[in-house]
Amino acid sequence: MGFAILAFDSTDPSRRAESIGRHREVITRWAADGRLALGTPLFDAAFQPMGSLMILNVPDETHVKEYIAEEPFAREAVWSRFEVLPFAIATLPYRPLPQPGAPTATSRTHTISIGLDGTDPEAPPRRAAVRASHLARVISAAETGLLAMGGAIMRGQTMVGSIAITAHASDAEAEAWWAEDPYITGDVWQRVTRYGTRMVGLPYHPLPGGV
Incomplete structure (x- = not known):
């Protein structure tokens, strides 16, 4: 199991521009050694950066604290707030x-x-x-590339x-696709939040089950 960091920027966009390099x-180094499974920005409706989603492949919160201590977006107040969620990447193709x-x-x-x-x-x-x-359903989506990554937020051993x-290039497209998923039709997800993003190349290791 690893961790997801969901972070939101301050209201000053110049901070991100000053810290991006x-x-x-940092994230290139963490991706190269396998500790960063995926890192991607969050965009608002106007395609302006509003935060980040970082998926860490580390065994405990000690390593999360190490990452936060190194992460310029955290140290230099690009992020005004963030939350750390225990997260297990699903093993999929x-x-x-x-x-x-x-x-x-x-x-986007x-x-x-x-x-x-x-x-x-x-x-x-x-x-x-x-x-x-x-x-x-998501196995098929991973095989075709529609699903880039997915997994469960954990509380102890419970999903x-x-x-x-x-x-999906829009919330509407994503919502339409997920509307047919058993987690929606089966009333599993009670609240869904969506963010736009795009993929950025880094020396990532394969995801669990991936090639």
């Missing part, structure tokens, strides 16, 4: 993530969907009841939500 140096030298899109190409399960006593059984059919990045 140092940020890239993912296509390779973009590597250094890959072209970076000049517009993907959507981050964060689905939180209910907090009622029946929430875990609802997830368990449809998980197999959900997995069958309490999901984070998924899909190749």
Whole structure:
């Protein structure tokens, strides 16, 4: 299991511009040694940066604190706030993530969907009841490249939500695709938040199950 860091920028966009070079140096090093599984920006509706999603492949929060201590976006107040979520990347047949030298899109190409399960006593059984059919659907999506990465937000050993990045260029496209997923039709996700993003090439290691 690893961790997801969901971070939101301050209201001063110049801070990100001043720190971006140092940020890239840190995340390149963490990706190269396998500790950063995926790092991607969050964009608002006007395609302006509003934060970051960083998926760390580390065993405990000691390493998360190490990353935060090194991360210029945290140290130099680019991020005004962030939360750390225990996160398990699903083992799926993912296509390779973009590597250094890959072209970076000049517009939004993907959507981050964060689905939180209910907090009622029946929430875990609802997830368990449809998980197999959900997995069958996302396996196919990973094979085609539609699903770039997905996994479960954890509370101890219990899955309490999901984070998924899909190749949808708008919230509407992502919402339409997820509307047919068992986690929506089975009332597993009670609240869903979406953010625009694009992929940036880094020396990533293969994701679990990927090539």
